[in-house]
Amino acid sequence: MMNDIFGSVIAIVAILSAIALPIGLGVYFALRTANYKHNERMEMIKQGLIPPSDDKEIPNRLKTLKNATLLIGLGLGVGIGIVIVKSFNLNEDEGFWAIAPTVLLFLGISHLIYFFMSKKYNETEED
The missing domain is CATH 1.20.58 (Methane Monooxygenase Hydroxylase; Chain G, domain 1)
Known part of the structure; x- marks a missing residue:
């Protein structure tokens, strides 16, 4: 009985590690990068500089x-x-x-x- 519970816990942890961890890290780093870019743009505006445009290029x-x-x-x-x-x-x-x-x-x-x-x-x- 205990081995069944332990085996299912290991399976759940493995699934979470394989799926949720990469997704969570991706979201974390995406938000962190967006926050960094926002702070950088705000500092440029405070110094009187015009930040570069974020227009996307036309796809090739x-x-x-x-x-x-x-x-x-x-x-x-x-x-x-x-x-x-x-x-x-x-x-x-x-x-x-x-x-x-x-x-x-x-x-x-x-x-x-x-x-x-x-x-x-x-x-x-x-x-």
């Missing part, structure tokens, strides 16, 4: 395009690799050597697609 659309093409290539590579493994009834070791090259192939193809799309995007932006 090419970075999003690159991430999208790479994830599509990764998904296609894994998917087609699994289809190859299932269709040829390959074992685990042979399956790795079927999936890995297809993933690399489709990642390479997705890089090429991104290159040509970004090249086209840059040419239209220059005009």
Whole structure:
């Protein structure tokens, strides 16, 4: 009976340590950083300085395009690799050597697609 209670306490502490502790520390440091920035801005205003603007930059659309093409290539590579493994009834070791090259192939193809799309995007932006 005592071992069951002790085991469940250990499980609860482990779950809290794995989930609640990182979230709590993240919130603590986010609030601390925000407070520090606020105090810094107030000191600059007291000294008669104009604090820098907190305007966010416009997100880079090419970075999003690159991430999208790479994830599509990764998904296609894994998917087609699994289809190859299932269709040829390959074992685990042979399956790795079927999936890995297809993933690399489709990642390479997705890089090429991104290159040509970004090249086209840059040419239209220059005009």
